[in-house]
Amino acid sequence: MTDFEALDQPDEALEAQIAQWREYVERRRELKTADADELEDHLRGSVDELVEAGLSGDEAFLVAVKRMGSLDELSREFAREHSERLWKQLVLTGPDGGAAAGETGARKTLWVMAGCAAGAAATFKLPELFGADLDEDGLFYATNISLFALPWLAGFLAWRRRARPGLIALIAALFVLGAVAANVYPLDEGSQSLVITAIHLPIALWLVVGLAYVADDWRSTRRHMDFIRFTGEIVIYFVLIALGGVVMVAFMVGTFKAIGVQPERFIVEWLVPCGAMASVVVAGWLVEAKQSVVENIAPVLTRLFTPLFTAVLVAFLVAVGVTAARIDVEREALILFDLLLVVVLGLLLYSISARDPLAPPGLFDKLQLALVVSALAIDALVLIEITGRVTEFGTTPNKAAALGENVILLVNLAWSAHLLLRFIRRQGRFAALELWQTRFLPVYAAWAWAVVLIFPPAFAFM
Structure with a gap:
């Protein structure tokens, strides 16, 4: 030295x-x-x-x-x-001033959250007043599922951030636009446009929730990274709530049957769907209120699954090389590979958000680079297959959406690998990788809205 x-x-x-x-x-x-x-x-x-x-x-x-x-x-x-x-x-010296005010604010936040959670649950049952049925109108619920809970979560966050009226109006307008796209287009049960709308509309609306989260600090890179962290944490809390709900339902079924009451219908039609909608808001409130707890859990999960996913991707690439098999690019396979790439990107994003940007490069950073490079190789193979099928048989909404998503992920992951490599070689700062990811968020939003609004009419609603 x-x-x-x-x-x-x-x-x-x-x-x-x-x-x-x-x-x-x-x-x-x-x-x-x-x-x-x-x-x-x-x-x-x-x-x-x-x-x-x-x-x-x-x-x-x-x-x-x-x-x-x-x-x-x-x-x-x-x-x-x-x-x-x-x-x-x-x-930690001196009187603990301000505790009463903090308790009052926490109680008020709790009541607002409870109101928003109840609103999300009630919104799920609202279509029944107009003749909708969960069993017979599954397509309606599939395309509108994100419109039941996310507006209430966005409202809660906007209230927490004291968002300006102009921003609130913009958020409301985007949710209305999403509702129009989900319900006005003539999408049939066998329509590919229906599937891509059901997949991309939640993504588009989740990024609208991001507007409520960052509020007036929408130019702040740190706030954008906080939203990425919030996304990972709310998934963790939602899963934990869901697991607790499964245990509660099991006990409920057993105890009520012991007295001759069959609660299955109530559970299926009310408890599970309404509870799921309310849990989205509750999970958001828990992330806001208990950040220090989940921030200890999430990095551990990231460090656990990063090497496991790296091993899986490397094993897949080895299998492709040994068997010389081609990747099936039918709809289910396209969705699977896209989800795989999204999981890889999620692991990268969350590890970035939970990492100390001033810490020197270490073994885990090299492992992340291996994960990203493996995902890039798989993405390239999928792109080759999709391009070949499009050239030979023409395009469909599924293939066009998958092609665009793979190109977007390819660009993101490729430049992320470049920045990671520079950081590991001590030729660049880790903050550059963080900045790249936050500036890429509008690209995801633009693509998701394009798929929801433009693809169905462009492909004649097929």
Whole structure:
């Protein structure tokens, strides 16, 4: 290590501490990016003064955090979450002011969440007032499933972020547009356009939820990455709620049958569908309220499944090479491979969102590079097969949608692999990979809306 590098190490440690503090500050939804910038400038100014007075960088940071004045309550919470830090002893002093106000705000949030969850459950049953039936009108529910819960989740998040009326109007207009696309087009049961609409509309509307999540900070890269983290966390919480629901339903069936009551109809028609819609909102509220818990779980899951998926993809490529078999590009296979690539991208995105951007490259980064390269190889094979089929037999809505999605994923993963390789070689910063992923989100939104709105009429609703 050179003398220059040795001198630079304390600065890197201090930057890591400030970055950790900044990330915690930005979780406070009442603070905008400009507010966080101002607070960080104040913190850095205090640190510089203390360093000039003779303190080390670490000591200066501890004292500067303690001196944050109006942020004493925030500093105490920050210290509680990072209890392993030595400076917990410096921060956790003084009266715990503001607790009553925080309790009141939490209670209000709970009631708003409960109202939104009840609204999502009621919305699912609303079509029955107009003659719809869950058994006989399965196509209607398949295309509209995302319109039952996501508007209520977006409403809850917009309320939490104190979104401006203009943004709320835009979000509402996009949900209305999605409802029109799902119900106005003449899509038959055997229509391929029906399938791609049912798949892409939830994606398009989920990114509308993202607008409510970032609210007025839509230009902030950190807020975009927070939404990616939110997406992964809400999936985890929803699955946990669903598993608990399965256990509850099993006990319910057993206990009611013991007294001669058959609860199956109530469970199928009311409890399960309405509970699923409400659980989307509840899961979003849990992510907002219990971030520190799930942020410990999610990185563990990411680190568990990344090597497993890497092994599966490598094994698949080896099998293709040994058997010289061609990939079947029928509809079910296309959906499967697209989902596989989405899972790979999800693992990459969530590992990025949960990673310390200032940490040096390590073994897990190399494993991620292997995962991305394997996915790229599979994506290239699928693209070759789709292009050949389109050239030979012409295009269909399924093949056109799959072709576009594979091209989009190919571009994303290829540049992600390039940035990962540069980072591993210490030729670039990890922040560049984070920035690339957040700037790619509008591409997914544009493509999903194009498939929902343009593809059905373009292919004569076939």
